[in-house]
Amino acid sequence: MTTLKWWQTALFYQIYPRSFADGNGDGIGDFKGITEKLDYLKDLGIDGLWLSPHFPSPNWDCGYDVSDYCDVAPEYGTLDEFKTFLNEAHARGMKVILDLVLNHTSDEHAWFLESKSSRDNPKADWYVWADTPPNNWQSCFDGEAWTYAPERGQYYYHYFMKQQPDLNWRNPEVKQAMWDAVRFWLDMGVDGYRLDALGTIYEDPALTPHTVPMTMGELRRFSETAQTPEEKALVDKYWFDMFKNQWGGPGLHDLMKELRAVIDEYDGDRMLVGEDDNIDYMGDGDDELHLVFNFPLMRTEKMTPAHIRKNQKERIARLDKLPTRGWACNTLGNHDTSRIYTRYGDGQHDAELARLNAALVLTLRGTPFIYNGEEIGMTDYLITDPAKLRDTMATWYYEHLVGEMGVAPAEAAQRAGDMTRDKNRTPMQWGNSANGGFSPANVEPWLPVNPNYAGGVNVHDQQDNPDSLLNYYRRLVRVRKQTPALVVGEYKPLHEKAEDYFAFLRFTEAQSVLVVLNYSASHQELKFNLPGKKTAHVLFSSSGRGKKDEPLSKVSLGAFEVLVAELR
Numbered sequence: 364m365t366t367l368k369w370w371q372t373a374l375f376y377q378i379y380p381r382s383f384a385d386g387n388g389d390g391i392g393d394f395k396g397i398t399e400k401l402d403y404l405k406d407l408g409i410d411g412l413w414l415s416p417h418f419p420s421p422n423w424d425c426g427y428d429v430s431d432y433c434d435v436a437p438e439y440g441t442l443d444e445f446k447t448f449l450n451e452a453h454a455r456g457m458k459v460i461l462d463l464v465l466n467h468t469s470d471e472h473a474w475f476l477e478s479k480s481s482r483d484n485p486k487a488d489w490y491v492w493a494d495t496p497p498n499n500w501q502s503c504f505d506g507e508a509w510t511y512a513p514e515r516g517q518y519y520y521h522y523f524m525k526q527q528p529d530l531n532w533r534n535p536e537v538k539q540a541m542w543d544a545v546r547f548w549l550d551m552g553v554d555g556y557r558l559d560a561l562g563t564i565y566e567d568p569a570l571t572p573h574t575v576p577m578t579m580g581e582l583r584r585f586s587e588t589a590q591t592p593e594e595k596a597l598v599d600k601y602w603f604d605m606f607k608n609q610w611g612g613p614g615l616h617d618l619m620k621e622l623r624a625v626i627d628e629y630d631g632d633r634m635l636v637g638e639d640d641n642i643d644y645m646g647d648g649d650d651e652l653h654l655v656f657n658f659p660l661m662r663t664e665k666m667t668p669a670h671i672r673k674n675q676k677e678r679i680a681r682l683d684k685l686p687t688r689g690w691a692c693n694t695l696g697n698h699d700t701s702r703i704y705t706r707y708g709d710g711q712h713d714a715e716l717a718r719l720n721a722a723l724v725l726t727l728r729g730t731p732f733i734y735n736g737e738e739i740g741m742t743d744y745l746i747t748d749p750a751k752l753r754d755t756m757a758t759w760y761y762e763h764l765v766g767e768m769g770v771a772p773a774e775a776a777q778r779a780g781d782m783t784r785d786k787n788r789t790p791m792q793w794g795n796s797a798n799g800g801f802s803p804a805n806v807e808p809w810l811p812v813n814p815n816y817a818g819g820v821n822v823h824d825q826q827d828n829p830d831s832l833l834n835y836y837r838r839l840v841r842v843r844k845q846t847p848a849l850v851v852g853e854y855k856p857l858h859e860k861a862e863d864y865f866a867f868l869r870f871t872e873a874q875s876v877l878v879v880l881n882y883s884a885s886h887q888e889l890k891f892n893l894p895g896k897k898t899a900h901v902l903f904s905s906s907g908r909g910k911k912d913e914p915l916s917k918v919s920l921g922a923f924e925v926l927v928a929e930l931r
């Protein structure tokens with residue numbers, strides 16, 4: 364394992380700063396809180412932390428609208444508190460990567476304020492300006508993609524909200540300014556970056572209009588009301604067609620190479636992981652991004668063995684083809700998606716399925732990323748009062764439905780509650796006390812706490828319960844760390860026709876490990892023909908069967924069981 368880099372062997376944990384831990388009791392997470400929870404994370408077996416944006420921001424997009432790249436949002440603390448956090452994480456052997464939002468800044472960033480002030484200021488060309496909207500492009504969050512700035516008498520382009528103007532990355536000064544910000548944190552000792560929405564950095568230079576016969580609001584509505592397979596296929600086609608000219612434009616490979624060169628100026632194997640599933644952005648395997656997320660794995664309503672096998676086959680073939688072999692990176696949830704427990708649950712076996720999916724991410728080939736709260740089984744929380752929504756994309760949709768589309772407020776509230784990302788961003792549930800122990804009882808947290816904290820979905824109650832999901836994660840992470848084949852090993856699917864269960868090998872020259880995930884309520888008796896191997900020595904099982912040997916001619920699994928066994 365010694366030849367691997369830290370980011371290949373690490374288990375990453377995504378912290379959503381606003382919701383993770385409220386150290387000063389004001390209803391908002393902060394660095395004091397995060398620092399106090401580092402021992403918890405260490406104990407869970409975490410080696411790498413990814414922080415969603417912690418920079419000053421007017422929070423139209425919950426921090427993804429950055430107004431200063433070189434500071435800490437006051438509600439999260441001070442730069443000194445950040446440094447304390449970083450040192451304390453490093454002291455525990457944990458690396459820290461930050462979120463880097465390249466495509467756009469906040470409309471309150473000094474760069475934009477200057478750029479919009481006149482047509483001939485020094486930053487006049489730092490954003491994307493036009494005299495009149497040159498096409499019908501849409502913002503994927505709130506309607507038209509071109510917004511008028513009266514100060515300049517011109518329109519600026521924004522792929523996301525109008526409070527998130529796109530930077531003009533064809534201007535070399537923009538690059539220099541952003542690389543300075545990148546160096547600011549690297550100089551401080553930060554270990555790398557997660558690159559936000561990189562696909563949207565460059566647009567089609569010909570500004571080709573889209574051909575979808577709908578506005579953004581209408582398409583969202585159509586997505587909700589589509590019933591037949593034909594309608595659903597049309598929805599997918601329309602989403603693709605509406606935005607295909609607004610991302611993936613020429614220039615991104617060169618830009619990633621430039622950024623990689625900045626990162627490589629530093630020692631300590633600093634790294635980049637892209638919020639994109641396109642393996643092309645890994646370049647030749649050693650000159651662009653170190654990792655891209657395997658999002659196709661999570662893009663399914665139901666996690667099935669067939670889906671997983673197909674996904675692994677495609678991804679691994681692509682990674683293996685890179686001149687320097689690429690490293691995989693798996694995740695099932697983040698701050699933009701419905702929580703694993705809810706999304707892949709069937710309403711009946713949610714707890715069992717959550718355990719299977721945890722095991723999936725922790726045993727597949729590649730670096731795993733888990734999202735805060737996943738380890739205690741946090742679920743989506745539907746916010747039906749529009750006044751409580753903080754995700755402005757949802758507020759916009761609510762108002763659009765009621766105001767422009769004549770939808771009844773009650774239905775609109777339900778729709779907005781369904782589509783908002785607030786449901787998977789609610790505060791971390793630390794205990795079985797008011798506010799789930801996130802904030803003091805007399806304080807209203809920035810988003811409501813999911814009341815299911817009182818039913819055992821909290822760290823405190825799970826901490827000492829050997830059967831809790833939290834302890835399941837801990838045990839499984841420990842087995843992963845103690846089993847080299849699960850970290851560095853190759854992947855080989857077994858029983859590829861099986862519909863009920865997903866079986867595969869992870870192996871090195873020295874060790875072969877069998878993993879079986881029984882995604883069904885039926886008991887399985889399986890036979891594996893593996894040359895030179897006779898017994899499966901159980902390393903881990905979700906059914907508490909304890910360590911024992913099973914003959915490979917008859918491996919028994921209970922309903923929804925997870926089995927990890929070393930072959931002998």
Ligand code: GLC
Pocket residue numbers: 424427428464523559560638698699
């Ligand atoms: C990414 C972030 C998302 C944000 C968007 C715009 O997709 O994950 O939360 O809204 O970029 O920055």
